[in-house]
Amino acid sequence: MARAVPALDGGYRAQDLVARDIDAYLAAHQHQSLLRFITCGSVDDGKSTLIGRLLYDSKLIFTDQLAALEADSRRFGTQGQEIDFALLVDGLAAEREQGITIDVAYRFFATDQRKFIVADTPGHEQYTRNMVTGASTADLAVILIDARKGVLTQTRRHSYLAHLLGIRKLVLAVNKMDLVSYDQATFDAIVADYRAFAISIGITDFTALPISAFKGDNVTALSPHTPWYGGPTLIGHLETVEIDQAAGRAGPFRMPVQWVNRPNLDFRGFSGLIAGGAIKPADPVRILPSGKISQVARIVTLDGDLDVAVAGQSVTLTLTDEIDCSRGDVISVANARPQIADQFEATIVWMADEPMLPGRPYWMKLGTQLVSATVQAPKYQVNVNTLEHLAAKTLELNAIGVANLSTDRPIVFEPYQDSRDLGGFILIDKVSNATVAAGMIRFSLRRGQNLHWQPVDVGREQQAQLKNQKPAVLWLTGLSGAGKSTIANLVSKKLHRMNRHTFLLDGDNVRHGLNRDLGFTDADRVENIRRVGEVARLMTDAGLIVITAFISPFAAERRMVREMMAPGEFIEVHVDIPLAEAEARDVKGLYKKARAGQLANFTGIDSPYEAPAAPEIHIDTTKMTAEEAADLIVEALLGRA
């Protein structure tokens, strides 16, 4: 098998040098830098052809792969007898049919100047999610345009997303110049068009090149067909463009603490990847959120202590003082600290099939901090094609919106535009554990900083003591018609007779007053339960035993209420009834209506019920009467430690 010979030039690698003096080659290569970039465009723009060519010209294609490529080109190729580079990276079609998630594929190549990691995102319906993922780690974006078509809707979308994710290095690759006879006027018109759009969304700088990925013009070698073009080749530009790292390094020092390193009692180090700035021994630092001050003693690595460490390095720091510092804390330069807040405005990209539920608590991971966070209804959603702001009640898969969110405790952060590491976050569903959204903090909300908790003198303990009881929430959950209200009433009566102070919160009654503005959509059900949870909490603060009777179909919200209460005070009671049985009883005639389509979002019919996995009390309504159930609950309540 003959070796692969690149089409137009000698490839990127100094093959001569490799053969002649490998030591010199290695010495030169160990100082190479790394550029991570993303290519944006659909298959029609020649994106796969471009990536395929970059791999091919860098000789990363071996003869066995090339043989397969040549065979595939003859069988499936769209370029006649010529090699179809797109087939190198487009093994994706078949996989897509199998339903495999292909949000981003990463490709690797190198030239004599630099190493490259390309994030390749397939351009179909899932595009927003995929591109946001790929762009989150990219230093630069290559936006491909078909010279015959000019600036399209998708060009605007790609540029907006790249800019949103903080990519400040943009390359506009006007591709398929061979199909417009390498016409300068066509190229100039597209660039002018694009410039007008770019300025409108705040892109101040981009580099435009006329190329043909298929023919190789201006990709690795300057083309004889575009004598009017005076700029670099695409590869030439990628090899020399400045990498944003230097900017991060010039900023103030920040390091989120990942892990506390304690091999023995004499050593206590804080390990992390430096998110910004530089640090050296004796520098004063501040630990956040505590605000305590110390000094760096050593920068410890296996290769010996360092005199200085900079953004992008993974290190272990020791401090001169024995102060509290653990995972989730941020070590910062002492005099320029990041912000601390628990309420933010953020841009959110929704990535899950299940839409966002305003008010539902999600896990939020930012840096090494993991907190519980709720998102409010979006202020607006962005139409990624027109960039218009639209009104929205929720965010669905691939939607981008701006919303306020609040966390259950203050976190250390910086606006995303100042720091990707301290401003970018993900949201995680607490039940499915899926990553459901990516977010970028815009700024903190002042009201979060100015609202302080008002201490009261007569607290919950005093209230409970006076009543001679331990407060609790008996949370009855189950399908409509299971008998929750009946049982709750009986429990309330029995406890009352025993001189216990109780209060019964009933689903239907609450909806007549406190929650009468709410309907039965998933989002409204979440808010309904959140309010009931808050009311129940106030009542336990007053020392009461609260009994609630709500369908409360979602595990996540029951868990949210559980987390609002003091440990041990939330007692989940599953009033369990088979759906068929509940439907047969149909005391209120609701199942009949729901089946007839007169009632939407009815639990069990067209809205799910997530049964508790491990309730404190399980009532099998097919095996006991309401009276027996009430006795069981009272017994369990009074018998608890």
Added chain:
Amino acid sequence: MAKSPHLVFMPDRLLEYSRLSRPDRSRAAKQVAPLTHLQRLEAESIHIMREVVAETQRPVMLYSVGKDSAVMLHLARKAFFPSVPPFPLLHVDTTWKFKAMYELRDKMAKDSGMQLIVHQNPDAKARGINPFDHGSLHTDLWKTEGLKQALDQYGFDAAFGGARRDEEKSRAKERIFSFRSANHRWDPKNQRPELWRLYNTKKAPAESIRVFPLSNWTELDVWQYIHLEKIPIVPLYFAAERPTVVRDGLILMVDDERFRLKDGETPVPRSIRFRTLGCYPLTGAVESQAASVPQVIQEMLLTTTSERQGRAIDHDQTASMEKKKQEGYF
């Protein structure tokens, strides 16, 4: 060009930078050379390992004794220095590895101070499964089943593996954190997006995570790093005269007396080396004179066939990697 025995964490200019006064620093920082690609890859891998240790209950490092494992172990020692990496090494042994691999394995475990767990599938042992008689069943039982057994037996909820995305098409799409169901199946339809440096490690109690800290390394990166860091690797990666036979186009090394010679077959000494290491009767060698890391890199850069060509497992069922992974192969 001065010799550079170690991957120096700081370019020279950074040293000067540390002596500057504060106002000059931000100006100077912009002029300092960016981190090299190996420094960035190293920092990323270390960050990944620390996340796993901080957020999972019982991590383990899969140690196959190959060059990627060697790099991964080296990075683990860096990540947790001066502590010993806070997890054991697990070698899923098939009893058919090269002798030189067992020697290096035991030496590295001793040097690192880490606990070494060697697991051999008792079922495969009892049934006498071997590469000569059982073909792909050999890999299936010793490696895939053996791995699942070991993970279950010790209750590991996260396992580091040395796979790289550049190895093979189906790897290019796999996440750094790859989730497995309670029965170790990979669900490629349900992968989590990985943004920035944020890894979601939340999982249901019986699920486990395979973590690939070398995802973004290429074969050349691995070799270059081994060279710069002087990482010990199995001598079989370097060319030497070894007893060989040629079968089905593969050059096989006769590593011990268990190798079944066919009628008329006699081992012939050839100068060979290995580009990947596995069970010796299944691993093809290449004829080579490359006896040092630079020479190996030189040969690799000038060579024309991809790395996995030497592995019989891939030939057995083409495009089968995806399938194997779904079944629990690492």
